[in-house]
Amino acid sequence: AQSVTQLDSQVPVFEEAPVELRCNYSSSVSVYLFWYVQYPNQGLQLLLKYLSGSTLVKGINGFEAEFNKSQTSFHLRKPSVHISDTAEYFCAVSTYNQGGKLIFGQGTELSVKP
Amino acid sequence: NAGVTQTPKFQVLKTGQSMTLQCAQDMNHNSMYWYRQDPGMGLRLIYYSASEGTTDKGEVPNGYNVSRLNKREFSLRLESAAPSQTSVYFCASRSSGGVADTQYFGPGTRLTVL
Numbered sequence: 001a002q003s004v005t006q007l008d009s010q011v012p013v014f015e016e017a018p019v020e021l022r023c024n025y026s027s028s029v030s031v032y033l034f035w036y037v038q039y040p041n042q043g044l045q046l047l048l049k050y051l052s053g054s055t056l057v058k059g060i061n062g063f064e065a066e067f068n069k070s071q072t073s074f075h076l077r078k079p080s081v082h083i084s085d086t087a088e089y090f091c092a093v094s095t096y097n098q099g100g101k102l103i104f105g106q107g108t109e110l111s112v113k114p
Numbered sequence: 115n116a117g118v119t120q121t122p123k124f125q126v127l128k129t130g131q132s133m134t135l136q137c138a139q140d141m142n143h144n145s146m147y148w149y150r151q152d153p154g155m156g157l158r159l160i161y162y163s164a165s166e167g168t169t170d171k172g173e174v175p176n177g178y179n180v181s182r183l184n185k186r187e188f189s190l191r192l193e194s195a196a197p198s199q200t201s202v203y204f205c206a207s208r209s210s211g212g213v214a215d216t217q218y219f220g221p222g223t224r225l226t227v228l
Contacts, residue, residue: 009154036219043118043204043219044157090156100145100164100208101172102217104156 002027002093006105014113015083021076021108023091033074034092034102035065044090050074061085086112116140118220120205126226127195135190135223137205145208146188147172147217148180150201157204163188195227 007022025031032051036044048059055067065076074091091105121136139146144165149157159172161180169180177199179191188207192199202224206217 004156006156043221044206045219046216049216100215100217101147101159101162102157104149104158106154106156 002031002095002098002103004091004093004103004105006089006091006108008108009106010109010111012111012113013081016080018079019077019081019085019110021089021091021110023074023076023105025072025074025091025093027072027093027095029095029097031093031095033065033067034094035059035063035074035076036090036092037061038088038090038107040087047076047089081110081112083112083114085110118205118207118218120203120220120223122223123221124224126228127192128228129196131195132191132193133195133225134192135203135205135225136187137189137220138187139205139207139218140186141207141209141218142185143207143209143218144185146182147206147208148178148188148190149204149206150174150199151204151222152201160190160203195225197227199225200227201225 003026005024013019034049035047038044048057050057050067058064088107092102118139147162148160151157163169163182166185181189202222205220208217
């Protein structure tokens with residue numbers, strides 16, 4: 001079975017500062033990794049995903065994430081955040097034989113302050 | 115192209131009442147999913163349908179039933195609502211063309227059971 005742990009439930013940060021949202025996973029088989037964003041009162045939308053190949057993945061809105069197999073991590077980063085990045089961020093995993101089912105982490109609430 | 119739509123957006127029920135949450139997608143996707151979102155717990159899979167005519171249980175199926183009416187529509191039914199089912203419910207769909215295709219989410223239904 002797979003599991004996902006997001007290490008911070010809330011991350012406050014000032015505008016234009018860098019941010020890292022941490023995600024660790026557990027799995028006995030190879031995984032696919034995703035970051036989704038949820039703006040207030042909306043559904044989730046995909047930020048980026050890692051399937052294979054380069055461990056540094058770039059997504060929308062200037063976000064990127066690095067897959068680290070030895071540390072079983074997939075941390076999300078942005079060098080300079082904007083007020084509009086305020087949202088909840090979810091890390092998720094799936095595996096080849098799971099029919100596309102996603103296992104989500106608990107979520108990290110990013111709050112960007114002026 | 116509306117993507118994934120859900121009705122209703124909000125609903126208040128009394129304990130023991132029944133209701134059906136509707137979901138439809140216009141992307142010709144094969145797979146559809148129902149999740150519930152609770153504070154601090156991320157999203158948890160209730161049921162999914164890998165293709166028209168098939169449904170399977172997810173992580174938290176108790177108290178729910180589903181119907182894959184056709185390729186476009188996937189409904190979630192609460193036969194006898196309980197306060198523990200107060201949550202935000204999300205429907206998602208995914209094409210099966212690739213091993214890790216993106217899931218696309220609807221805007222959610224916020225359900226309160228009194």
